[in-house]
Amino acid sequence: MTKTYEIRKPIWCAGCGHFGVQGAIQYALQAAGIELHETLVLAGIGCSGTVQNNIGAYGYHAMHGRVLPTAIGVSLANPDLTVIAAGGDGDGYAIGGGHLMHALKRNANLLYVVMNNGVYGLTKGQDSPTAKTPLAAPEEDPLDAMMLGLSIRSTTFLARAITTRSDQLNELMLMGLQHSREGKGMAFIEVLSPCVTYDDTYSQWMNKVYDLDADPDYRNDDRGKAFFDLNRLIEQSLIPIGLIYHGEHASLQSAMLSDVTPFHSLEDQHAGHFNQHMEEVLSAYAV
């Protein structure tokens, strides 16, 4: 076998939540039987944004905040690839917030994993948009990306997990991966992934999570009710986890690629292939 890059050992601090997230991605890829060479892991910039080096698939390190448009570009250009985008809460919710909103709206076939630790780990501990009491404006409420996801009508898969509950995390990761692989659209999974160095929230979060998967009354297929319930839980200072929403909506691929020739293989790109079309286009300009 051709030698390729040596899978890097994670460079995270001992105890960092990101280890668990990486484990779940690896679990899901394996459980779904997806080959590494058919997988592209795109990551943002941050501590979280090194996960792509540790998996053995194709990896891409996006610019800070841009992992989602890049991942959508990949997913449209080569629908055969398994596309996993990953990044931190700073990457995804601060500088990348606008793209998140639009990615959720587009519903492209990809899995997006946010490692939410409430801080900017790599730049040494500034508050992220999910920080509990931001230094600058302590009365600002943290952003809840699941609520945001619910507010956008074309979302099809929204889930939150915590690294301390790895079974649930693994299961949700696998479901999300399959959702995207099956062409049902974008799976968005936020993982509570504490930063032990700059804001160790393990015990705080473990005490606050509320598992919707374990609540028989919760309906993850009803957007309005889901929002209502989440809002109530948040008002009680709880953090809802589990499969928050699961619905159906045309994916970006189904909307954009339904009638077109795939064009991702090199062989398709030879001159002459589309000459007739080009001649027609050109003729419209003929004098």
Place this chain on the structure above:
Amino acid sequence: MTKTYEIRKPIWCAGCGHFGVQGAIQYALQAAGIELHETLVLAGIGCSGTVQNNIGAYGYHAMHGRVLPTAIGVSLANPDLTVIAAGGDGDGYAIGGGHLMHALKRNANLLYVVMNNGVYGLTKGQDSPTAKTPLAAPEEDPLDAMMLGLSIRSTTFLARAITTRSDQLNELMLMGLQHSREGKGMAFIEVLSPCVTYDDTYSQWMNKVYDLDADPDYRNDDRGKAFFDLNRLIEQSLIPIGLIYHGEHASLQSAMLSDVTPFHSLEDQHAGHFNQHMEEVLSAYAV
């Protein structure tokens, strides 16, 4: 009186919804008794982004998509000014989407008015994020900025109006202006403001609006229920208008400026004023 710029006549197409929005802003300023020289109208880029020329207040033409951070900067630097930010749906929801999310989270004292026409008027009619059936991906659902606003916990004033119902529009505009003037935070008003040239939606929208203000069962102070109800209406292809949410939350100003000296007047800025503080700061570096 010193002569200043000649208030420009609107350059919009006859029948453009934006006329009504401008009228409502003018109405609100007058009804609230706010002086024009104490008002800064910031506008984005787009057909909508010319409204600041037509009012007679101080005006600023922001870069495309950046009107909100600019407006927040103004509102923090000089809390005495009345700050009105305005722009189109392209400006506010596409390129400016990330800023919108964070502005809603910050809840600064300002009024933000989006003229939603579902198209990019100035660039000649491309689909905006609120377009009903976007050309590129016809199955994508339009963005509903009120739902988005509800999903962010620190929002305090969310309303939607339509230019054809000017009484309601005027009233909401006045309420929003007062909300921000009274230091209660950001008032976000989306106005359905049809573009007669590129997508004349007047009759379509007039038939679809559902007036929450007229619905005695609607509770605009209950975030969870409001979302639930809006979601139901949208699923019925209706467009909810009226005061969608009205709540309380610390404003950015109250969080950031409570204990500090105002620093917006030129007189405060002379050397010596803060010399003692500076000497202390400097001494920390003394050898």
Place this chain on the structure above:
Amino acid sequence: MKPAIYDISAAVDKDLLRAEVRDDLTVMVAGQGGDGSLTIIALLSKALLHRGYHIYRTSDIASRIKGGHAAALMRASTKPRGNLGDQIDILIAFDLEAVQKASNRLAPNSIVIFDSSREAMPPDLVPETALMIPVPFSRLSVRDLRRDLFKNSLGFGLLGRIIGLADKEVESCLRKHFKKLSSAQLEPNIKALREGQAFADKAGISGRNSILTLPAQAVENERIFISGNHAAAMGFMAAGGRFFAGYPITPATDVMNFLERNLPAVGGVVMQAEDELASINLVIGAALTGVRAMTASSGPGIALMLESIGHCGSAEIPIVIIDCQRAGPSTGMPTKPEQSDINMVTRGGNGDYPHIVLTPGDPEECFYGSILATNIAQRAQCPVILALDAVCHDNFTVPRFDLERARIYPGKRVTESDVAQMEEYRRYAITEDGISPWAVPGTRDAMNLVTGNERNEWGLVTTEPDMRVAMVDKRSRKIETVRPLLPKAVEWGDVNSPLGILGVGILGGVMTEAAERLAEQGLHFHCHRPRTLWPVLEDTIDFVNSHERVYVVEQSEGAQLAGLLKSEGARADKIVSILKYDGLQFSTAELVATIVEKERLA
């Protein structure tokens, strides 16, 4: 149709009806946005294209919504000319502003057709020797609901008579142009056309007794009439381009429009993104898979893309970017031309990154240049920028593009079977030519990492000084590798003259004509138009340094082109800058006068 309406026109002096032969004619039609000026010029262009003329068509419109003042201009000539004539020979003015705008450019013997139902014409706006033809367009048009169409057709009918087109010719042109209209919609236009002709009859202007005439020209080669934007978009497709993402912005939106219409049919994808950051990163995503991908924008949007452009330079991702330059800085004047993004596109991003910038001079070069850009991006695995100026929106007559010349060079791509032969596969292998073999995601056993951090050959992040230097040097080498493929400058004029004129893009046309006229005055110039902006090619530096004095003509207040040349070794004491930044195009007369004056003082 009440004959009364024709009474308004007065008969034209018989002496003028001599059907004077013209081989060069500049026409302007202007009025408010809804007046249909652009349509009349489009119709006239078509008619004269059929007669075998070279057409250059441009416009001058306000960046504001429908409405606002709009002028359309056209030049028909027997020689190809990429610019307008100095003077306007015929003006159709739907309002006073139109006359004011044209005023100082009207030829002494110009023909001015103006809307007599609006304001009165103030004195001194029009040369005394001009022929004035008052037409009550507005009054006539109130009779018709589709006001602008009516004005179009009426104006075109009259214009056809004035320049000696046959009524049949004119009508067929109109029918073709409106071929998408139903016959019920077409009918009033034909009627309006006839009214225009009847109006001419009344004024005594008939097929034989026209004022001017432009005899049919023999045409040797097939020609097309196209703008730079369309040509560049077409070139991208022809070179295998299959993914485009963009965000609307004047004057680049047209590229997206063109591709939205034409790319999906061959399996391509066109996406309108939420902003420019998304556009370019969507493009990067597509490019990562090996698909040829492009975006287009203008100054403000390109500025937002600079981090990403540098990233592609670093991470070795092939993308194509079109910058349709417009007058800056900031939002500037969105509908006005300039060449003032040269600094930005050549050296705007952070750090030192390899990339290539081409600057075509006409739609033909836009087409072949875009093919080259698309191929060379793959070849060098780096960003390639096409910097267009007014050429992006202006229409030119050019030889029909030869699709056979469009080749698709895959570059150093490696397939699964290639990889199977290799002991190890390193995405960023240090190679002699600076280009690393590239296996795209999906290729078995070739897994690799792509990053904008500095990295080792496998794509793993490193700051090890030797590896860093090796990587930077490798990236520089690839530009040297492709340098011989980059388009050299076009040179013409007097090779022996110690005096030179240098300019890029659309200025080629005005430089040509200016040099011709200067030669007539005994001032001989050697002309040079670079087509590659970055890297700056040797021939351009040599050109400057081997002449005594070189006029560097450009549309930028900051003399960006001159600065670029100097920074790459052109001698400052050789360069005399001629700058224009008023939002208008250079005219030949203006350029000639400036050079004559400067030569006098030199």
Place this chain on the structure above:
Amino acid sequence: MKPAIYDISAAVDKDLLRAEVRDDLTVMVAGQGGDGSLTIIALLSKALLHRGYHIYRTSDIASRIKGGHAAALMRASTKPRGNLGDQIDILIAFDLEAVQKASNRLAPNSIVIFDSSREAMPPDLVPETALMIPVPFSRLSVRDLRRDLFKNSLGFGLLGRIIGLADKEVESCLRKHFKKLSSAQLEPNIKALREGQAFADKAGISGRNSILTLPAQAVENERIFISGNHAAAMGFMAAGGRFFAGYPITPATDVMNFLERNLPAVGGVVMQAEDELASINLVIGAALTGVRAMTASSGPGIALMLESIGHCGSAEIPIVIIDCQRAGPSTGMPTKPEQSDINMVTRGGNGDYPHIVLTPGDPEECFYGSILATNIAQRAQCPVILALDAVCHDNFTVPRFDLERARIYPGKRVTESDVAQMEEYRRYAITEDGISPWAVPGTRDAMNLVTGNERNEWGLVTTEPDMRVAMVDKRSRKIETVRPLLPKAVEWGDVNSPLGILGVGILGGVMTEAAERLAEQGLHFHCHRPRTLWPVLEDTIDFVNSHERVYVVEQSEGAQLAGLLKSEGARADKIVSILKYDGLQFSTAELVATIVEKERLA
């Protein structure tokens, strides 16, 4: 405390305990992120500052999370030196990587203290003549929970003995450094310090019998020890800066941190924005009200701000931007220094826009330069950029800043009563000096419009060619108006020499030392360090053109500084570029060797 642990150290050769006097010492401490290398160097710096030495302190850390390799370096010297010595005199190595990294820079008589409880030392890493002191740091430190603090204090105790500091001196230094710790927290550190001293005792190194000694120096003026980032942030405050918005990015975050701590107390606002686009537009908003406002970032973030910077140039909005340059392109090497944003900050945005770029060479210049930038932004109503290089994070000894010198010049501001005297008030009035009187929002009867579109004097959008030209020219004129206020270059060395050395920023130190040494070899140079990058000042162009040969030294592969000078008129044939882009700082020895070699070939 079991005495057993001291048995591990061997006694040092008595002959070495001569307390050799040094006036220049370079020390490096390195290990994994948690090892506390930075603390030891900080403690040592403090101790030697007290002895009256000039200190230059820098670090070399991985951009990755806690952990990763980190080195801290310090030079103490009797002359002020803005760079490290060529060779490392003392190394404390917590792991093998540290020794490897330092290996080729170790002085022949260097002292190497290494952690003997980890890997064995491979041969040839350390000069044979070096003094090796093995210390089982890790083994010792397992006894302590706060491992890094322990290592710090132990290492510092030992180091103090080696360089002849009194135990009292060392302990008081430690107590001051850890003054925020509770006494319970402090206790183990004092214990560890004593262990370090006891270790020295065992090795025979005592107060008298030290290996080196750095005698106390007389200090004439008050001095401070500070980094460029802190100095620039302080200058901004001193010049009345009251609003800062930023987004974290290495190595600029420090500016935000400093201001978060210090600005609110005087009524200022510091905001962490959601991204760089928000940062700069928050700043623009504040600036619109007349408040002095600033942002800071590094390459990738500044790239995102270019549209906004050009906008401020166009719309005449005064803002200050700090670019803490780091090695690019793209994400590059975030913790490594470079000077490769010069193109971007001088000419990166779209169109031609007026602005100013300063590049200070040490923290003192950062402070006064930042004051100047803040004032001049108001004066010229345009963006001013401070382009910092490694000076941003490195610490220098500089004379205590004179706050009395900090003046706040309001520029052409007009108040309500001024306006009341005016017949009309036009925000963009065309003035001779290019600066228009400015009434901020809130001023009665002075309502005006601000826009990035081209505009007339009232701020109403226009494309009228004459107005356009008048506005562009006005904006250019204001740069000419403030040009005399811009800091000229610093020159030193042999004024009569035909040979020059030119470089900016932190390179001043290494240039100085190199020139001294070259002079010793009979090669005399005239040195020139520009402090204004844009506009390029005449004195710099003159310097290049009036010498026979000028070495332009810079940290950029693309020779950006040389290119900039050439584009503004410096003769290409005069310039010999010396480039460094391996992520390391220039060393004097390296620069001297390069120049000697090039001179030999010249």
